[in-house]
Amino acid sequence: MSKKRLKILFAASEVAGFAKTGGLADVAGALPKAIKKLGHDIIVVMPRYYQIDKNSLKKLEAPLGVPMGSMGELWAGVYTTSLAQSEVPVYFIDYEKYFGRSGLYDDHEGSYEDNANRFIFFSKATLQLSKMLQFAPDIVHANDWHTAAMTLMMKTRFVHDFAFAKSVLTIHNLAHQGIFHKNVMDILEVGWEHFNAHEFESLNSANLLKGGIMHADALTTVSKQYAKEIQTPEFGFGLQDHIRAHSGKLFGILNGVDYSEWNPSLDNAIAKKYDIGDMSGKSECKRDIQRHFGLELREDVPLIGFIGRFVEQKGIGLISTVINGLLDLDVQIVMLGTGERWAVSFFDDVAFHRQNFGLHVGYSDVLAHKIEAGCDMFLMPSLFEPCGLNQIYGLRYGTLPIVRATGGLDDTITNFDEHHKNGNGFKFYDASAEALYYTVLWAVEIYRKDKSAFKDMQERAMKEHFSWDDSAKRYEAVYRYVLEKKHTLKPNL
Template sequence: MKNGLKVLIVASEAAPFIKSGGLGDVVGSLPKALQEQGVDVRVVIPRHMSVKSSEMHDVKYLGEFDVHLFWRIQRAKVLVKPQEVPIYFIENDFYFGRGGLYGYGDDNERFAFFGKAVLDMMAMLDFYPDVLHCNDWQTGPICMYLKEIYSKMVYYSRIKTLFTIHNLQYQGNFDKSTMEIIGVPYYCYENGSVEFYNNVSFMKMGLNYADRISTVSETYAKEIQTWEYGYGMDGILRSRQEVLSGIVNGIDYLANNPETDSRIVCNYNADQLEGKAENKRDLQECLGLEKRDVPIISMITRLADQKGLDILSYVFHEMMQRDVQFVLLGTGETRFEYFFREMAKRYPGRASLNIFFDETLAQQIYAGSDLFLMPSRFEPCGLGQLFSLRYGTVPIVRKTGGLADTIFQYHSETKEGNGFLFESYDGGGILWALDQALQVYYKGKDEWNHVVKNAMNSNYSWANSASKYIKLYEILKKEGTPVE
């Protein structure tokens, strides 16, 4: 590889094999962009039972070994899918032969096992990366094991760690008895390195033991150092702010290209927007919406407070009093599923509430909508607004996290900006930003096409973000190189 960097990306999920959210998308896309820029990059995830079997047909068995956790010994099998970016799987049915990814009573033991298995796998493969790029709480133990145990071995001593926070709200906090399972000295708990309000925190392991920390937008990197967004970790993050970076996620511009996407009914680009109008008409027909030229507002989201659905529900009727149509796709909290099912009955022909998830329908919604709503309470990066920009569906977002770093207010006078923003976390903010967007929409097609083209010409491909990660990796590699 031309830049000589060796990187192993470690995560609990990766698209297209298995994903539960944005983490899987990132781990599925970033390595390809790194590889294109000359990095020897590989990926390792657990072999969950629900990994898509269609993606496993040419996977090869490489070997196996025992992993010791306190008194329990479990076997780790290593599989590899040989491709441009090799992906390794740690297989153990006792821990990962289950239907879901997370939420089990022994998640502490499952991911401690995974962490040790990843480190032991390196010796089996004779592959020692310059940088171990760990992602979210599930990989926190790796940073701790490397510093407390493995760094005493010569081949591990030069490995540096980057720990990326995708969502600080999810921390992997477990009972204090976890210390007996993970097999590190008890002083790690007593000195506060892993202790978090009388629990053991896998997130805190990553934050304290990693050589560098990153998160998925510059604004979120600042926000998580405050009490409001820090979820109890803000003090640690402030103490390590010199090694904390924010790098906005990207999306795969080849897989998500309105000019070539086979999942939408009519391809188009920023210079030929007639095809987008055709996608809008098709979306109305497929979802039973009135076939009228009114703005379609869409959301593709988890149904949760974080995504702003609490404030949206307060002003939903006011929003629908404007001459708009509304499309939702997603699942989540029961109260929100119930609310939107009721709204579908209340607004037949004007609201299509799809309480499930379908990737093809998602692409059709991105292509056929006019506006994409993300009124998030907080949003580390957000991918929905990046997909919507790519397809010329203009975002309406709250100015927080990655939304603040990727969406810029449109001004009719200067013709600059790619969306509409509001700051206050309340329903009034949503309505204010929506009215700003509708004013531009009703000025006519020429005016609206300015903001649509600005959206489509925004560049959030992985190439830019990968370059920033490479700079971090190079800093870490230099730190890990012994002085001659």
């Protein structure tokens, strides 16, 4: 007997290919396609931000009414297209007052003051759109605080239309919880009785993620290690006890990688394609990066890359402490990213004074591909990292990751064992500048003194496989778990 084909409503505040600030967008752009390949009916909903050209989209004729409690009913437009290289529909909620801005969540002055209203509006609009499309989902899949409150809305304000649907909430980064003035309860329209310490109340403020965690039928995080870490004071950001109380419905599912996009044998963005059988093209990719950043064209020098936000979470403080010491090791380092002003200014000054350091402030997808392909090693000293994707990209490109053992970094990187000559990268455990420095020093020494071990490690790394197809099967197991109500045992994930 074949299993039932599921209908899934997938809501995310950002989706790769349209608007992106981090890993959430990568998941939202890839996971629905993999779920679709399993034979399920899935639609994706996101805001239409100012940066998304509506002329490239198809507009739905009917406007969408969105109830906003004491604010009354607001009317939105809806546009649609498909995820790239797929038949997965994407719907865009168009409301200029909330989404016609330069940033997704913030601008140079900081976070938008009305973010609560913006994403409560989006959450309600998503459910309203499902009704308008007559798409009756089996599963409503919410992501992070932006859509977390949908898990309770389905049981209260929208119960008549979603009485038979179940909810799954994925936590991509617990550091962001959606904490606002308690008056947002009037906009939520779920009832003030839910403003209590077990649901939405947090130090007399409303915590949207906390309430979503309480009411979700299942919780997922983006790696098994992160699922454990968020139940501890170090990584729980004040919600560790709350999450432990709901750990019976918590699953850690590692993110996958779209190998049609991140694959050195197929990558049109890099200087020369290569693969395990013939890695000669990697040398040309290295020269390409050196030329791009104005570095000396040397094959013998270790080239280390960093791609990410210049924020404390990514270990940027650790890097800033040791960067000059690392550059004194006769290595080349290139960095791509932007973030906190002090960090941008600091690394800009390093780039001015050091000829073996290259900096690109901002983000470039093409340059990201070039760095993954052209570097010998990739640096990710994150203080915490729910999953991380750049280290997995690095593996496929034979660019050995140097990581702190946390979250998905710990799950995906096996530390090099000099005695048994195995492993796919280099790990350190203490969140200290000293640990970072000596781990990079170790990696550089292996690169220089044991070329065969380094090359063997590159080949092992390139054989690693973290597919979205595998991740999608695990999400499917969670979906069926909540629908079949067999909560005595978790599915074997």
